[in-house]
Structure formats: structure tokens, C-alpha cells
Amino acid sequence: MSKKQSEQEPLILEYNLFDLPTAQHKAGLAGLLVMVESMKSRGLTAFPAVTAITDRSATISFTKQSFQALFDDLYDATVLEVDSRKKWANQQPKRTYEVEIVDLKGNQKKEIRYVYDVTRPKGAFLEALYPDHDGLWLNLWRDMVWDSLRGIPKTRLVYTERLTKQSSAQGIDLWKSLQQATTLRKKGEIKTQGIASSIYIGGQDINAEKVSFRGRIEQNLLLHFWTIVTCVFVPRFYSRDGTASQSGYVLAIPEPSDLSSFVEDVTALLRSLQTEKSGGRPRTALIDLPEEGGLEYLYHLSRHRVQRTEVGYSLAALELYHLEKQGNNIRALQSSRILPDSRLVALYEPLRRICRNPFFKSQRLRNLLTGNTWHNGFTVVFGPYPWEFFVHRDGETPSTFPFFGWDVKRTFSSIERDLKSIGGDKPMTEKDLDDALAVRIYDLIRWYVNQRTQDKSGLKYSDFKDKTDEKGRVVYPERYREARQKVCSDAFLAMRSRREKDFIEYFIGTICSVPQFLPRTEYLAVSNALINDWSRVKDLSMLALSAESYIGESQTGKGEDE
Numbered sequence: 001m002s003k004k005q006s007e008q009e010p011l012i013l014e015y016n017l018f019d020l021p022t023a024q025h026k027a028g029l030a031g032l033l034v035m036v037e038s039m040k041s042r043g044l045t046a047f048p049a050v051t052a053i054t055d056r057s058a059t060i061s062f063t064k065q066s067f068q069a070l071f072d073d074l075y076d077a078t079v080l081e082v083d084s085r086k087k088w089a090n091q092q093p094k095r096t097y098e099v100e101i102v103d104l105k106g107n108q109k110k111e112i113r114y115v116y117d118v119t120r121p122k123g124a125f126l127e128a129l130y131p132d133h134d135g136l137w138l139n140l141w142r143d144m145v146w147d148s149l150r151g152i153p154k155t156r157l158v159y160t161e162r163l164t165k166q167s168s169a170q171g172i173d174l175w176k177s178l179q180q181a182t183t184l185r186k187k188g189e190i191k192t193q194g195i196a197s198s199i200y201i202g203g204q205d206i207n208a209e210k211v212s213f214r215g216r217i218e219q220n221l222l223l224h225f226w227t228i229v230t231c232v233f234v235p236r237f238y239s240r241d242g243t244a245s246q247s248g249y250v251l252a253i254p255e256p257s258d259l260s261s262f263v264e265d266v267t268a269l270l271r272s273l274q275t276e277k278s279g280g281r282p283r284t285a286l287i288d289l290p291e292e293g294g295l296e297y298l299y300h301l302s303r304h305r306v307q308r309t310e311v312g313y314s315l316a317a318l319e320l321y322h323l324e325k326q327g328n329n330i331r332a333l334q335s336s337r338i339l340p341d342s343r344l345v346a347l348y349e350p351l352r353r354i355c356r357n358p359f360f361k362s363q364r365l366r367n368l369l370t371g372n373t374w375h376n377g378f379t380v381v382f383g384p385y386p387w388e389f390f391v392h393r394d395g396e397t398p399s400t401f402p403f404f405g406w407d408v409k410r411t412f413s414s415i416e417r418d419l420k421s422i423g424g425d426k427p428m429t430e431k432d433l434d435d436a437l438a439v440r441i442y443d444l445i446r447w448y449v450n451q452r453t454q455d456k457s458g459l460k461y462s463d464f465k466d467k468t469d470e471k472g473r474v475v476y477p478e479r480y481r482e483a484r485q486k487v488c489s490d491a492f493l494a495m496r497s498r499r500e501k502d503f504i505e506y507f508i509g510t511i512c513s514v515p516q517f518l519p520r521t522e523y524l525a526v527s528n529a530l531i532n533d534w535s536r537v538k539d540l541s542m543l544a545l546s547a548e549s550y551i552g553e554s555q556t557g558k559g560e561d562e
Contacts, residue, residue: 010062011182013221021219024201025222027226027253028222029222030254030259030263031225032221032222032228033259034129034225035073035074035225035228036070037263038124038126038128042125042128048061048062048066053263055260055261068167068168068171072167073124075168075170076124076159082115084113084115096115097112120143121145121159123142125228129267130270130271140232141232144251147325148325149227151325177191177217178217178218181217181218194214200213200223201321231269231273231293231297233285234246235250235289236288242401243400248322248323248324250287250293251323252296252320253321255318258314262314265301269297273300288358290336295348296352299345299352301314313342315340317337317340322334344369348365362381375539375543376536379496379535387489387492390492403550436525440526441540444518445544447517448511449548456483484548484551491510491545492546495538503534
């Protein structure tokens, strides 16, 4: 058989999901199948043929033409305009323009923006799937590829060569390698090839010890496609002055367990991503904890399985990688793994909807993932940041993110409603008992704050409770509001610095120094918790002080009833 005849023969590759070595390989197989469907739906004249697909396997037939078309489409590039606050070294901007911005103090000022042309992945296969097409999600995916996986300039050549409509050299080389691998396989031999970090997170063709990182050529092929079924998220971090910054990207890489179902599920997931904008990114792509990216993926995937009696999943796990370019290196700052769990998603959904403060949400998610009580560990959160982040003080509490105490107050209110719904003959669970303790401590703190505020301000709530704004909200006098903030901040700081015996003595001598009205059983429950689990009482007390510190902006009509 001539070489020309052999090149015209189709190359048939059979994959078993459970023979693939890593989650990235398995995601790559799913990504390849999604890619083929995208090529078909866009009317491309040449594309691979999926001749068989089951829950655990797929058979794909390639011709030389369809294989090249696959890689030409995968690594196609485009030129986009980007705005920059700073001039780029050794590059003339395409144009400039002015924008008005508002700084942290509310002052308006003008800034110059510089516009440059840049090469980016085209991603037409994803444009056909995302709900906003060539919009926020595709731009986020492009930036992730360019800034992390292809952050080293020489790794971007696979895209820049396509700007001139050249055939992808990657496709040409891989086709030759796969043909050689097929010939060797018939002889009982296996062809391997080095794996670069641009297609496999953590991979190195040759590492510092001169040890090569290699894989079977037909399996390496799949590593070009896992980004198609991966969701990209942007983790945010806040400095001590309340300004937010973004740190690299979090990639949620699925490990399918049911191939045919997963391809259906992930296609629906990509098509239904929410497109609301926040700071130039999709709002739901902005996360405050890397693991939140995994929970978001599971949440969106589960939305397409609601018709089942119990939420089912077509994947075994999600692998999460937090990548950031630092200098000339791409660092993996964190990696983790989340198993699909319908209970976990059910508990995440209300947090996703209600929690708006980044510090409150992050700790709630940590507690959810570790199985701890909702209030566990908040004293650790309170330590590194200024107390004004957590106790409201006019002019000092940052306005760059929702106030911490709002989320806390909503949580306590929700717990109170849930406890009232428990029937009298229904036994209380361990969670119910913990919630009951939380409400009792919240009541103790609320009574203390109310009484001390009245003493400091010389005003009673009954003196002004009927004075409301146009929306019917109570307008709190300045003197009363300032006194309340002082009471809450003093108690918060006093608790933050105390441990064990010192905290117990402070709680008894200060919080319990005002008249408290607790039934005997509830009094004993608080006393036992204070003696046997003082840290839990401290967490709940400081959370309650945060919730009670905010009652309204001022007498301008922005009040909030107690």
C-alpha cells in the first residue's frame, strides 16, 4: 500500500472512559465530542465522525482532512481590541479615550484608556454554545487560555500561525504521530510522546531532573480538548482598605462517569450560563473561594437533572486548579477535588442566592464543605481585617462590598423562622439544638446592645419608633445610631482579643450585666455551652454584634427597622 493511500484511509480511535489515566484526559474525551457536535452545528464541511458513543466509551473516525479541520478550528485565532489603564512598553496604542471613574472616597475623576490590538483564541466552537455568544464568557475563556495555559509566549504560536490561515502545524504533526502509533500498535508496540503544561496542568515535557513526562499519543490527543467542557472562574481578594483584586483563574475540570449523559448535560450547562455583568466579567464567574467554582459547576449541572426523583450526576468528581501567572512562570496556587453530592448542592443553593458579603460567604462555604456548623471559625475571619469590615461605623465601613452584618442578620432571622416551624411533638435534631443556642445567644446580645445604647444615648426606641421615611422605615436619631455603633464596636473588640477563661468572664460580667429574660432550660443551655464550648459562644456573639451594629444610614430617610 502506498503512503498516499494510507493517508487517505480513515483513522479510527476507540476510547474507554475508565482506561483514561486522569480527569483531564476524561474531560478531553468529552470536550472532543462536544467539539465535533459544534463543528456539525456550524455547518463546517469537514469534521470527524463519532461512530459510536455509550455511557463509558466512544469511537471516532478521522480522515486526514477532518483531523486537520478539527485542529484548524480548535486553534483558530482572531484580533481583538483591549483597553488598558497603562501604556504598554514598546507598543503604540491604536487610540486613546477618557473615562470618568469614582474612587473609594466617592470623588469623580477622569482617566485615560489606551486601546491596543491583541491576538486571542477565536473559540468559534464555544461561541456557538455560550448564551451570549461572542460575549463575556468567551472573553473570559480567551483570557484564561492566553494568561495561564498559554502564558509563555512561545506556547502561543499555535494560535498566531492561524492568523494567516495556515494549516495548524499541531494538526499536521499529530496526524503523522497517530499514524505511526497505529502502525506500531499492530506490532504490539506503544508510541509515547512528551506532555507539555500548555495542555496538561502540572505536566512538563522535561522537568528539572531531566525526567520526561510522557503519555500514549492517542491519549495525549484528548488533552487538547478538556478546556471546552471546563468552566472558568475568577477569584477575588480584598485588601485591608476594602479594594478588590483578581488573582488568576480557577478551572473546574469535570471527570465524567457517564460519557453520553455528560456530553448532553455539559452542552446544556454551557448554553444556560448566566450573562449578567460585573466589572467586565460574568457576575457568576466571580468567586470568593476557589472551591466555590466547583460548587457553581455542580449547581448548574444539577439544574438539568431536576426532573429526576433524586438529582443524578454524570460525573465522578470535579478537579479545581487555581492558576496564576507570576513573572515568566504559571503557578498552580491551589488544587482540590470535589465529589458530586445532591445534598451539598441543595445546601449551596440558598447560600449562593442570599450571601452577598465575600467574607461571610467564604466562611459559610468552608463550613459547608468540611461539614462544620454554619458559624464555625468566624473568629479566624475577624482577625486579619479591620473591625470596621464587620461592625458598622459611618464613614469607615467599606462600601465596595455589601456589609457583613446584613448577611448575618438574615441568617439569624431565617433560623428563627425555621425553629418556629418545628412541631411541638417533633424531636429536635442536633442541628436544631445548635440553631436554638444560636438564637438564644443572639437574643442575649440584642438585649445587651439595646439596653446599653439606650443608656449611652438617653433615648428609647419608643421615643422615635413612629418617625418613618417615605418607605415606612424607622428613622434613627444620629445620637442613638452613634451610641449603638460604639456599644457594638467596644464589645466586638473586647471579645476578639479574649480566649477561654477571659472570654467567659467578660461574657458573664458584661453581656449578662443587663437584665436578661431566659427560661431556665435556655439559661442552662447557654451556661453549659459557655463552659464546655466557649469558642462556639464567641463565634455566635461576635456574629450577633455585627448583625446588631447596623440600623440605618442617618436621618436622611435610609433607615431600617429593628
